[in-house]
């Protein structure tokens with residue numbers, strides 16, 4: 530099993546804390562965004578993958594009339610009511626679990642409480658969506674415990690609602706869908722309008738590195754929301770200009786943008802060119818992958834980063850340095866911001882036979898250029914969320 534040592538530690542800690550074994554253990558991985566930045570809430574396309582790091586959630590019924598959740602790394606317990614639980618201000622990690630529980634409660638009311646504990650190994654603050662992983666392993670475990678029959682999209686929406694109403698981040702569905710739908714060795718291509726999901730084998734010739742230069746990363750501080758708002762503010766304008774229906778930026782092409790952008794506020798015009806271009810790059814990338822052209826696919830990652838840096842302005846100096854450095858490293862095919870931005874990490878597409886040397890070379894070159902540390906982690910596209918016990 531993936532991350533067996535974490536699973537073993539969780540079972541042992543669960544028993545020590547609750548004096549019994551869990552009835553069910555669920556697992557959900559983090560995710561990496563490979564191409565298609567800020568396109569999910571614009572109903573566009575994204576390439577992502579579930580990663581080989583994740584979170585386990587152990588659960589059993591109790592007769593206490595409350596739900597109890599323990600963060601296994603802190604061994605700290607929070608109790609919350611079965612219904613109408615509000616977000617907590619202290620121990621804010623619990624909000625992802627509470628929000629997910631309340632979302633499932635609305636689907637099928639739960640009349641008894643549970644004792645739960647979670648433990649994972651997703652590096653935090655790196656833009657690998659540890660929060661979505663926590664929501665999705667919570668959701669899987671509760672559904673198994675109470676026989677709630679919910680499909681993947683419903684579970685993803687429950688997690689998204691927890692982010693919106695309990696964590697204060699107006700995110701799209703990318704993180705939750707990727708955590709649920711990943712497969713070993715495959716990229717997940719999602720159409721965020723139809724929510725049609727395909728998995729694409731990229732073979733063994735390339736792999737991914739995640740480079741963390743320890744830049745600040747906080748989607749809840751308003752930057753993400755302001756970018757989303759800029760995107761949504763342009764929809765009405767294009768709906769008036771175009772003959773075809775426009776209900777999201779998905780309906781606007783780059784050619785439309787060129788023709789009509791001058792009538793928009795210049796900042797809004799610049800911002801929206803990013804997700805519009807990103808969606809087109811994902812479709813172009815799918816063609817390149819179908820032809821096996823990984824070099825052209827990699828170039829799209831560099832183009833994506835440039836668009837983030839200059840148009841959406843959701844990059845930062847640290848990530849720009851990482852991406853610039855990767856362009857000089859043998860075997861690297863592409864690199865870009867992964868996830869919301871304003872910090873976090875860069876994803877690098879690299880030839881597998883050059884990956885180990887590239888990882889060392891990126892870290893060394895980053896140190897030489899900036900004097901600071903950049904952690905480089907190899908990422909394996911991996912299976913999505915599941916029940917393990």
Ligand code: GLA
Nearest residue numbers: 566567700701702703868869
């Ligand atoms: C974060 C959000 C996602 C998505 C990405 C940017 O990860 O949670 O919904 O918008 O940023 O592509």
